[in-house]
Amino acid sequence: MGQDYSYTQPSSSDELDLTYLLESEAQIYKDEAESSLYIAESFQYTPSPEADDGIPTTCYCGSEPEIATSHTHKDPGRRYYTCPNVDDGECHIWKWWDVAVTEEMTEVKRQMRLLKDQAFQCDQNVVKLQKTVCELQKTVCEQKKSVWEVKKPYMRIMVSVLTVLLCFAVMYMSGISSKT
Numbered sequence: 001m002g003q004d005y006s007y008t009q010p011s012s013s014d015e016l017d018l019t020y021l022l023e024s025e026a027q028i029y030k031d032e033a034e035s036s037l038y039i040a041e042s043f044q045y046t047p048s049p050e051a052d053d054g055i056p057t058t059c060y061c062g063s064e065p066e067i068a069t070s071h072t073h074k075d076p077g078r079r080y081y082t083c084p085n086v087d088d089g090e091c092h093i094w095k096w097w098d099v100a101v102t103e104e105m106t107e108v109k110r111q112m113r114l115l116k117d118q119a120f121q122c123d124q125n126v127v128k129l130q131k132t133v134c135e136l137q138k139t140v141c142e143q144k145k146s147v148w149e150v151k152k153p154y155m156r157i158m159v160s161v162l163t164v165l166l167c168f169a170v171m172y173m174s175g176i177s178s179k180t
């Protein structure tokens with residue numbers, strides 16, 4: 001880095017030093033390759049989703065973003081999110097404050113709509129469940145009724161048999177008491 005690429009013309013102008021020229025060119029290519037490698041290495045932070053949408057909570061480097069005020073002619077007094085480590089030359093969060101807040105509000109609105117939809121769906125499910133419970137209660141009542149309907153004739157027969165038996169018993173008892 002910082003290589004001086006200007007080369008001095010050989011003292012004898014008629015004799016062109018080709019070797020020196022080729023060496024210089026090779027050095028330029030080498031430096032370019034190294035510098036592009038350096039740039040590639042400097043962008044090692046991968047953007048995290050929470051830093052890209054809405055109000056940034058974490059910088060790519062892991063630091064907490066801070067708010068600063070712009071002093072440019074184009075945006076004087078406009079606030080923006082930046083990183084306390086911005087001077088290290090790495091890739092850090094940078095975002096207009098008003099853009100971040102607008103994004104955040106849009107996201108909050110979207111989530112509220114989602115919650116409302118879910119609440120509505122819950123209400124619908126409660127109504128459905130209440131209907132099902134009502135229908136089940138009806139079914140249980142009807143089944144109890146039908147069971148009684150089946151039992152009824154048998155109960156009648158039982159009552160009749162018992163009555164007859166009781167009559168015989170009374171007659172037998174009264175026969176015994178009249179003999180004595």
Ligand SMILES: [Zn+2]
Pocket residue numbers: 059060061062063083084085086091092093
């Ligand atoms: Zn940072």
